[in-house]
Amino acid sequence: MYLYKSYRWYQSFKELQTELQYIYLLNSALWNIVAILLQVINNFEKISFMKRIFFMLGIIALMASGCGNSGAAEKNKKDKDDAVENKAAESLNDLKGSREVKTLLAQNWENKEDAQEAALSGGSGAFDMPYRGFSFFADGTVVQDPRDNIRIGKWAMDNGAKKTITITYNDGTKSQYTIESIGAKNMVLSSNADKKKIEYKADGKAQKNMADDPFYTSNNKWRIKPKKSETDEAIKQRLQDCINFYAKFLQDNIARGGTSVSFIGFPTIFKWYNGGISVIPQNKVEEKWIGCFYNEAQALKAQAMLENIITKKYKWDKNETNWVKQDADVLKQIGDTLAITPITK
Numbered sequence: 001m002y003l004y005k006s007y008r009w010y011q012s013f014k015e016l017q018t019e020l021q022y023i024y025l026l027n028s029a030l031w032n033i034v035a036i037l038l039q040v041i042n043n044f045e046k047i048s049f050m051k052r053i054f055f056m057l058g059i060i061a062l063m064a065s066g067c068g069n070s071g072a073a074e075k076n077k078k079d080k081d082d083a084v085e086n087k088a089a090e091s092l093n094d095l096k097g098s099r100e101v102k103t104l105l106a107q108n109w110e111n112k113e114d115a116q117e118a119a120l121s122g123g124s125g126a127f128d129m130p131y132r133g134f135s136f137f138a139d140g141t142v143v144q145d146p147r148d149n150i151r152i153g154k155w156a157m158d159n160g161a162k163k164t165i166t167i168t169y170n171d172g173t174k175s176q177y178t179i180e181s182i183g184a185k186n187m188v189l190s191s192n193a194d195k196k197k198i199e200y201k202a203d204g205k206a207q208k209n210m211a212d213d214p215f216y217t218s219n220n221k222w223r224i225k226p227k228k229s230e231t232d233e234a235i236k237q238r239l240q241d242c243i244n245f246y247a248k249f250l251q252d253n254i255a256r257g258g259t260s261v262s263f264i265g266f267p268t269i270f271k272w273y274n275g276g277i278s279v280i281p282q283n284k285v286e287e288k289w290i291g292c293f294y295n296e297a298q299a300l301k302a303q304a305m306l307e308n309i310i311t312k313k314y315k316w317d318k319n320e321t322n323w324v325k326q327d328a329d330v331l332k333q334i335g336d337t338l339a340i341t342p343i344t345k
Contacts, residue, residue: 089255091212092205096184101163104182106138108146108215109200118264131265133200135215142167146215147265150223164192203256214249222292223267229294232301232343238293239302243335246270250328261324267292269303274323275316277330279307308344309337 098104111132118131131147142155144167153169163179176192184204190197207213222241230238246268253261263272267288271278280286282300293299314333320326 089257091208091255093208095204095206098184101179101182102138102157104184105157105165105179105187106136107202107204107206108213109134109136109187109202110147112199112201115201118262121264129264135213137210137213137216138206139210141217143215143217143220144169146220150220152217152220152224165189205256207252207255212248212252214245214252219245219248225291226294230298232345235293235298235302236305236338236343239305240335240338242269242292242302243306243331243338247328247331247335250324250331254322254324254328258324269306272327275326277310277327277334279303279310305338305341305343306334309334309341312337 095104095107111130114129114131114133117129121129132145133147135143135146136155140154140156142153144151144153151169153167155165155167157166157179158164163182165177165179167175167177169175177189178192180188180190180197182188185202187200187202188197189200207216210216211218213219219241222238222245226234249266250261261272267286269280269285269289271280280289280303282303285299285303289303290296290299293302314330314337316330317326
């Protein structure tokens with residue numbers, strides 16, 4: 001670490017501060033102490049060489065103390081973050097020890113090839129690409145392609161050797177798949193229609209409370225286009241459910257210890273930043289978002305409701321370095337604000 005070029009006297013605190021600009025761990029309180037020491041020393045007209053050395057040694061000692069305090073603060077912050085993540089992780093069941101097929105099946109599965117392509121894209125959601133998968137749940141419900149053309153239904157598996165899954169969708173249609181192989185993190189399914197084998201991957205974890213999983217059926221009904229025009233109250237509830245979905249999605253990512261977040265395939269009205277959230281303007285609202293409402297007019301009405309409350313003040317945790325945790329917390333606040341905000345005609 002660069003400290004000083006030679007033993008020399010500094011005429012002012014400002015000059016010394018410039019000389020020590022590379023010492024980034026020095027906090028503001030420590031600079032105040034140094035300033036006071038300089039003020040005292042400047043009262044002497046002549047300073048001996050030895051006094052200068054003792055003075056510099058004193059500053060070095062103060063800096064070491066400051067660095068130590070900063071290190072302790074960083075450790076406390078890390079311990080706090082770890083505690084939050086550990087608490088979130090407690091909401092998950094680890095499936096790696098299970099050999100029961102139905103238990104292993106009941107989690108979120110992604111098409112392995114689609115997931116790899118999505119990872120290469122950066123996961124921003126700016127690209128429209130296939131991202132297929134299944135979210136099976138222990139209560140017999142299923143969400144197919146939660147990141148694509150979503151379909152909701154119920155599933156059942158026969159007890160025979162072929163392990164055939166029958167999915168009955170909410171529109172009454174059906175499809176069948178055969179489990180060729182399955183583990184906690186890998187599965188091969190073949191469609192009974194075309195016999196094509198497809199690889200899927202998972203993380204081997206499932207939410208203990210199914211309703212906490214963002215892909216659970218009730219958390220995705222807002223994405224199903226209504227068959228008739230909705231009232232303002234119904235539009236507001238659809239928007240409320242959208243906000244709740246994204247809050248749960250970010251919380252789920254935290255619990256799973258994800259190092260990145262992918263929004264690919266989701267209909268959204270938000271723009272995500274590192275420590276910030278904004279609403280997409282009406283002239284740039286995406287077709288996927290509009291498709292969640294009866295028509296464009298009702299989709300834009302929901303956008304206006306959100307834009308009306310997004311400008312209100314929300315509490316951001318300035319000490320939190322993980323933007324996912326920040327955004328998840330603020331989304332909950334936005335949802336709470338929407339719930340108590342009256343509808344303006």
